[in-house]
Amino acid sequence: xxxxxxxxxxxxxxxxxxxxxxxxxxxxxxxxxxxxxxxxxxxxxxxxxxxxxxxxxxxxxxxxxxxxxxxxxxxxxxxxxxxxxxxxxxxxxxxxxxxxxxxxxxxxxxxxxxxxxxxxxxxxxxxxxxxxxxxxxxxxxxxxxxxxxxxxxxxxxxxxxxxxxxxxxxxxxxxxxxxxxxxxxxxxxxxxxxxxxxxxxxxxxxxxxxxxxxxxxxxxxxxxxxxxxxxxxxxxxxxxxxxxxxxxxxxxxxxxxxxxxxxxxxxxxxxxxxxxxxxxxx
Numbered sequence: 001x002x003x004x005x006x007x008x009x010x011x012x013x014x015x016x017x018x019x020x021x022x023x024x025x026x027x028x029x030x031x032x033x034x035x036x037x038x039x040x041x042x043x044x045x046x047x048x049x050x051x052x053x054x055x056x057x058x059x060x061x062x063x064x065x066x067x068x069x070x071x072x073x074x075x076x077x078x079x080x081x082x083x084x085x086x087x088x089x090x091x092x093x094x095x096x097x098x099x100x101x102x103x104x105x106x107x108x109x110x111x112x113x114x115x116x117x118x119x120x121x122x123x124x125x126x127x128x129x130x131x132x133x134x135x136x137x138x139x140x141x142x143x144x145x146x147x148x149x150x151x152x153x154x155x156x157x158x159x160x161x162x163x164x165x166x167x168x169x170x171x172x173x174x175x176x177x178x179x180x181x182x183x184x185x186x187x188x189x190x191x192x193x194x195x196x197x198x199x200x201x202x203x204x205x206x207x208x209x210x211x212x213x214x215x216x217x218x219x220x221x222x223x224x225x226x227x228x229x230x231x232x233x234x235x236x237x238x239x240x241x242x243x244x245x246x247x248x249x250x251x252x253x254x255x256x257x258x259x260x261x262x263x264x265x266x267x268x269x270x271x272x273x274x275x276x277x278x279x280x281x282x
Contacts, residue, residue: 023073024087026052033145037136038117043108044142045072046150047087049094049101059151061102061158061277063186064138066118066167068106070262076108082262089269099273100280103152107142109167118166120173120202123195135174139181155183156212160276162186164265169194175214176206184276187218188265189258192231200238207242215249217272221258229254251275 022029026048032041045068049060069076071086086104093099110117119128138161147154161171161182168190175185192199207213216239220232236252244250253271258264 026050027072027087033142035137035141037133037141038110038113038130040110040113042068042110042137042142044068045106045108046146047072047090047104047106048150049103050091051101052103052151056151059153061100061160062146062150062152063102063104063160063162063184063273063277064143065104065106065161065186066109066163066170068108071104071106077262079262083266084262084269085266086269089266090273093270093273097279098270100277102273102277103146103150105142105146107138115166118163118170119194120170120177121195121198128194131170131173132177134170135177138174139178143181156181156214157183160184160186162188162217162272164188164190165260166191166194169199172199173202175216176203176210179210179212179214183212183214185214185216186272186276187216187235188268188272189220189224189228189260190218190232190235192235193227197231197234200235203235203238203242210243213244213249215276216244217251217275219253219255219258219268219272221255221260221264223258224260228260 022045028046028048030044033044034041065071070078071084074081074083077083090099090104094101115126115128116130117134118131120131122129146152159182161175162185163171168187171185172187172190175182218232218236220229222229239250240246246252255264255268
């Protein structure tokens with residue numbers, strides 16, 4: 001359970017231009033994306049792969065990730081001095097030829113509205129249930145905005161969405177809700193428990209109508225608690241029962257020593273990217 005993780009330093013609204021230095025020149029910060037489907041603007045941080053500026057004719061696949069505060073920058077991360085180390089991990093994987101160069105868009109969560117926006121139906125204890133509106137912001141506003149400003153490919157097979165915990169939950173929901181847009185899902189320690197495992201019911205209802213199944217990375221750490229571990233195992237089983245094939249369009253991994261935190265997710269980034277965005281020709 002990650003309800004306490006909605007905290008972390010908030011950034012004040014401002015212009016969409018970069019307003020302060022990021023931890024690396026290939027990270028571009030955009031403040032207060034002016035979305036119309038949600039009451040709160042979201043900051044964005046965009047990772048550009050090595051060679052992006054040197055190859056102006058090239059377009060790239062793109063991965064949209066939740067909880068953008070925690071991905072790249074220690075100054076904004078919920079966990080002091082801990083991030084997903086996403087820029088370092090992605091750079092290393094790309095330069096080693098393990099991953100196709102890609103653009104990664106980190107969407108900052110909306111502070112106290114994080115729970116509402118990351119959950120697709122209300123929970124009797126915690127409320128929530130506004131993921132549909134969050135999805136409209138993402139698919140109708142943010143994705144076209146990114147495509148107009150960065151050289152990203154827009155085909156479903158080149159577009160992924162992901163996150164951890166509640167960020168993983170909303171990514172699974174939106175991946176099933178918009179399968180024509182998202183062909184790759186990164187689900188790190190997803191909060192399957194929400195509203196009595198309602199995501200499993202949604203999966204069972206949605207899967208028969210999918211013309212194409214998204215490629216899914218699913219993981220969980222063995223130190224995240226028995227319920228979290230068992231929930232992830234159950235999700236893996238349900239995915240296979242609904243047609244996903246382990247080793248082909250589904251990878252499930254139980255991480256030895258894995259916790260529910262940024263340091264653990266950082267160690268999973270490189271294999272996750274390798275499975276979802278392998279080099280061309282593989």
